[in-house]
Amino acid sequence: MVADYDVIVIGAGLGGLTCGSLVAREGLKTLVLEQSDIIGGCCSTFEVDGYKFDVGASIVEVIQPLERFFEMMGGKISDYLDLIPCDPIYSFITDDGKRFSVPTDIDETTELIKRIAPEDVEGWKRFCRVGLEMIEDMMDAVMLSPMNTFSEAMLLAARNPQIMKFAPTFLRTHQGVIRSFYKNPVMIQSAAFQSYFAGAPPELGSGVFGYIALSEHLGIYYPRGGMIGIPNGIAKAGADHGMEVRTDVKVEKLLIENGTATGVRLEDGTTITAKLVVSNLNAQVTYFKLVGPENLPRWAVKAMASYQNSMPCPMIYVGLDKKPDLEAHHTVVTSTLESMNNVWNNYYKLGIIPDTAMSLVCWPTEADPSLAPEGKHILNFLCNAPAPYSPRGDNWDRLKGWYKEAAIKELETYVLPDVRDHIEYIQVSTPLDFERRLLHPEGGIYGLFSDMTTLAMFRPRSRSRAVKNLYLTGSSTHLGGGVPTTVASGIVTSKYIVKDHG
Amino acid sequence: MKNIKKVMAALALIAAVAAWFQASESTRRYLVYIGKQVPYLPYRYFI
Numbered sequence: 001m002v003a004d005y006d007v008i009v010i011g012a013g014l015g016g017l018t019c020g021s022l023v024a025r026e027g028l029k030t031l032v033l034e035q036s037d038i039i040g041g042c043c044s045t046f047e048v049d050g051y052k053f054d055v056g057a058s059i060v061e062v063i064q065p066l067e068r069f070f071e072m073m074g075g076k077i078s079d080y081l082d083l084i085p086c087d088p089i090y091s092f093i094t095d096d097g098k099r100f101s102v103p104t105d106i107d108e109t110t111e112l113i114k115r116i117a118p119e120d121v122e123g124w125k126r127f128c129r130v131g132l133e134m135i136e137d138m139m140d141a142v143m144l145s146p147m148n149t150f151s152e153a154m155l156l157a158a159r160n161p162q163i164m165k166f167a168p169t170f171l172r173t174h175q176g177v178i179r180s181f182y183k184n185p186v187m188i189q190s191a192a193f194q195s196y197f198a199g200a201p202p203e204l205g206s207g208v209f210g211y212i213a214l215s216e217h218l219g220i221y222y223p224r225g226g227m228i229g230i231p232n233g234i235a236k237a238g239a240d241h242g243m244e245v246r247t248d249v250k251v252e253k254l255l256i257e258n259g260t261a262t263g264v265r266l267e268d269g270t271t272i273t274a275k276l277v278v279s280n281l282n283a284q285v286t287y288f289k290l291v292g293p294e295n296l297p298r299w300a301v302k303a304m305a306s307y308q309n310s311m312p313c314p315m316i317y318v319g320l321d322k323k324p325d326l327e328a329h330h331t332v333v334t335s336t337l338e339s340m341n342n343v344w345n346n347y348y349k350l351g352i353i354p355d356t357a358m359s360l361v362c363w364p365t366e367a368d369p370s371l372a373p374e375g376k377h378i379l380n381f382l383c384n385a386p387a388p389y390s391p392r393g394d395n396w397d398r399l400k401g402w403y404k405e406a407a408i409k410e411l412e413t414y415v416l417p418d419v420r421d422h423i424e425y426i427q428v429s430t431p432l433d434f435e436r437r438l439l440h441p442e443g444g445i446y447g448l449f450s451d452m453t454t455l456a457m458f459r460p461r462s463r464s465r466a467v468k469n470l471y472l473t474g475s476s477t478h479l480g481g482g483v484p485t486t487v488a489s490g491i492v493t494s495k496y497i498v499k500d501h502g
Numbered sequence: 503m504k505n506i507k508k509v510m511a512a513l514a515l516i517a518a519v520a521a522w523f524q525a526s527e528s529t530r531r532y533l534v535y536i537g538k539q540v541p542y543l544p545y546r547y548f549i
Contacts (some may be wrong), residue, residue, distance in 0.1 A: 173532055299549075303549035304540035304549060452536070453539035453540070500506060
């Protein structure tokens with residue numbers, strides 16, 4: 001029987017679109033199915049009352065995977081994306097009320113550190129030296145290469161012996177890496193909170209994410225028109241090579257015959273066959289809902305059940321008729337390293353919504369005023385402190401109003417004292433909303449929890465071993481959640497497919 | 503030879519206990535967490 005398509009990709013997130021585009025360029029007839037009415041998943045943008053809000057992702061850094069993707073598609077990044085550089089990287093508001101902004105330029109940052117933490121200037125220079133070498137050496141070797149098995153990892157190490165000196169970083173914690181460079185509490189907190197970008201507290205998160213605070217100095221960018229510019233650019237590159245994308249299509253089940261994926265069944269009962277299927281959904285959703293435990297060996301069920309999801313992160317979308325009192329695209333209200341860990345241990349794990357201030361205020365109209373009606377502004381307010389999926393004795397649908405009020409009070413404290421009088425639009429997206437909209441179990445928008453026991457060959461494989469001709473991509477696979485990492489996952493998965501079926 | 507092995511094992515145990523009591527609360531939580539994940543690694547490797 002002739003299959004309808006060579007490749008079906010479930011989910012038009014960054015990983016799915018990247019993988020679909022690359023295999024389409026290899027001449028495989030490719031269809032991408034997206035359950036939502038817009039593409040991009042967490043990296044997307046929706047419009048309400050003239051305001052364009054980003055769903056989740058608020059910036060792109062480490063753009064090398066994107067550059068590599070467009071090169072592999074036969075073009076260049078500027079053909080498809082209009083990226084606006086953002087400088088300064090962050091404006092910080094510390095727990096003791098200090099405010100300072102961190103510039104992109106490394107020399108300017110050194111001058112800043114001389115003023116706020118002179119004892120850490122040498123540590124900062126060492127952080128730059130080690131980090132820049134690591135980023136350069138590991139970009140292709142680790143980010144863009146298959147690493148599903150020990151033998152693949154060994155092969156990588158043999159081909160790139162220079163990366164072996166960075167192996168201990170994967171075994172350390174995020175805070176362990178940061179503390180090896182800094183002594184000053186402000187410097188430590190300014191580089192530790194990024195652990196929550198990978199969905200874990202600094203005491204549990206992988207040491208490799210400790211270098212996020214440096215990678216940002218290589219440039220952070222905002223796509224003109226909103227974060228959806230990135231998936232749109234990737235989809236356009238894919239469409240140029242025949243990739244087809246259908247939105248508003250819900251996949252109900254994976255079709256499996258004799259342990260081999262043969263296509264998908266849609267919610268309306270339609271079946272579409274393919275030689276192979278790529279899932280860009282969370283790996284637990286893929287295996288437990290699309291495949292079904294009944295089609296999996298017991299070891300696979302046990303493996304998938306062992307993963308925890310990363311933390312949920314409620315977001316508040318605000319449309320203002322006044323310019324906010326901010327200095328940068330991102331403002332971080334941060335707290336001490338101890339509080340960052342305590343919020344996880346004493347609140348999140350016990351099902352309590354924390355009242356401590358640790359938040360990320362994103363001001364996209366600073367970079368691109370066209371996102372709001374003239375003279376108006378947007379804030380995407382991310383409560384970066386982990387908020388439990390199941391608040392003790394309550395649920396997020398009931399807590400929405402209360403949470404919105406708490407967010408407004410925080411904005412009054414840190415952003416605009418009279419913000420209440422200038423809000424034209426406000427909406428809260430709770431962990432339940434993220435779960436319903438993005439199909440991330442428990443609203444964990446960073447995919448599966450990331451620590452040293454869930455990275456590389458211990459994360460779900462890009463080429464499934466449990467179901468033949470099933471491939472995975474996105475935040476559930478190596479290297480986890482984030483724009484560059486999910487694009488990289490799409491590149492890696494496409495390499496497996498081309499090797500197996502190209 | 504048997505006695506040397508026993509002495510080495512006892513020393514390793516003493517070192518581990520000493521390290522545990524010297525470790526910070528944060529490090530202990532990390533070690534407990536990792537210890538709980540280790541049994542799953544063989545399953546995770548193959549999925």
